[in-house]
Amino acid sequence: MNQEQMTGSQILLETLIAEGVDTIFGYPGGSIMPVYDKLYDYQDQLRHILVRHEQGAIHAAQGYARTKGFPGTVIVTSGPGATNVLTGVADAMVDSTPVVVIAGQVSSALLGTDAFQETDLIGMTNPITKSSYQIRKTEDIAWAVSRAYFIASTGRPGPVVLDFTKDAQVGKAAFKYEKCNFIRSYISKPVVDESKIDEAVKMLDASTRPFVVYGQGILQSGAEKELTDLLEKGDIPAGSTLLGLSALPSDNPHFKGMLGMHGSIASNVLSQQADLILAVGMRFDDRVTGKLDTYCKNAKVIHIDIDPSELGKNVPVDLGIVADAKDALSRIVAKMARKERKAWLNSDQHCNEVEMQKVIIPETQGTADTINPGEVVATVAEVCGQDAIILTDVGQNQMLGARYSRFKRSRSFISSGGLGTMGFGIPATIGAKVAALDRKVCLFVGDGGFQMTSQELGTIMQEQLGVKLVLLNNNWLGNVRQWQELFFKERYSATRMINPDFEKIAQAYGIGRVLVEKREDLRPAVERMFADDKPFILDVHITEANMVFPMVPPGKAVSEIMLNSTEWYK
Amino acid sequence: MEKEKHYIITTYTENQVGLLSTVAGLFTRRSINIDALRVFPSGIPGVHKFVVKTTTSEAKARAIVLNLEKKVDVIKSFCYVDNEDFNKELKEVADYIQERENNNN
């Protein structure tokens, strides 16, 4: 049956189905029209979501991938279609998100002639992809596509771009599909060096103050249980990166909060007091470490990551282990000693009391006339029973969304971390909802980020996706405004925004919307929002000059923490 | 500043279009100057060899080797301080490819 002649477009779609793809986020155009034409015949098997801008397609695919743990798929045309996805490709690269982008390209005979809508997509995406490949022959399609999914989803996941010439789309060949699971120049799963596991166990057993810092690698390798077991067996506290959130339930007694610039005081202080840092599936981003030469100076460092180039890149390591997180942690758990370290585990009481009194209560139990954004996040967490998938855009909404959301289930927090892409939120929320129709999916977004990709409200309308968009509306580019207030002498250059009437926007798209200005209206409005599974915009007018604390200012050690504009943690 | 020295970085790759710009791009992005570059068939069928001579710090030289190896089509990369003998690596790469193909993972 494999010998049937098919067009390249059909081979592409058949291969996608064979790879397990069920959804495509895309936008048609000249050089991808043969694929779209064939897609017409495959509507039952492949759900195509027509976005309103290609950036929306890639962010939606990212939201889908991070919810499902399966690569998101994007199809766009050449030229502007392809360049419009670049931001999302760069975002997926730095946040290790598996996506496969299939972009049309002019016919191979025209390559290099500045033909209509020709761009050098391979040249442009090479530095921001895990792999990019130009398909010029129909016979190569099944191989190249299967290989793309293998590369995107294994090892350290990431984006793969396929630049698909039009002649390859229309040419004919036999459909010969073979699932790719081996590339000789590429290690999809490293073999763990057991002697290093033994060394790690020895260091861990000898440590009196170990601290685990973990990232998205836990979610990606499915190591939530192994992490939990390790923390329990050793009485070890742990802090999460932004992208690692929800790997542990928020009420896990070993979980000390988020690390870094707007992380919890406890997580930051414990990393400075520890005598051993065990880092798993994270990359010591500068937002996590603060001033590097002051970071965890009292500690030995064990770093476990699947990407060898991460070990020692930022923080010098005493022991580096190249491994899948689940694999390494299960081996360590099996060999480590059960130890009691209660005093150390609970040594963060002072941190927590200070944070509660000076930061959390003022932020989440506001008394002023206006509503604080933290109150909104906390109310959402309460009303949705800590069970929603929470997404954020970028800025204050992101840090507060991360700080005050509560999680019971893994893979429940999605945000643009390494690139910090404003405009990520709305489309990523679309992708998350498509991947988890049975779950509540809720976005926190600022008025700036909302307007960067608000055209995707059209997609939400067309697909009738029950996403909940919580607009934390402060009429400022809040995060930048905060830096201007704190570090630029209150010179508010280009951060004030005159906003449109969001009610009319919601109305135009037929999306329900409630405006909240008073505290007593907040909870009923959030309850109303979650009462059904329809799209909804909750427009909350929040305290304009609100600031996110605690804050480790840029260039400071993570133990130098601002509690508000005038006080520092002592 | 760490002391700069001459390094020779050799890289074995699959024979893929566009790898020259990938390899060069990794150096450019870290502002490491390429003093000399040679690309030729390695002697192992289908495998190309890049030899880059560069002046940089040891940390940067080691990091670039790891980043070269991170590229899907790069098989192995090595780093030598100037004038070290690097001819024995060819057999190492051939053995490595053989082993990978036997184990298939």
Ligand SMILES: Cc1ncc(C[n+]2csc(CCOP(=O)(O)OP(=O)(O)O)c2C)c(N)n1
């Ligand atoms: C595409 C993009 N442009 C600019 C920035 C820089 N930036 C980071 S946060 C921020 C302000 C965000 O304002 P808003 O969306 O209203 O959210 P808030 O901080 O008020 O919650 C800006 C401009 C960015 N991260 N991404």
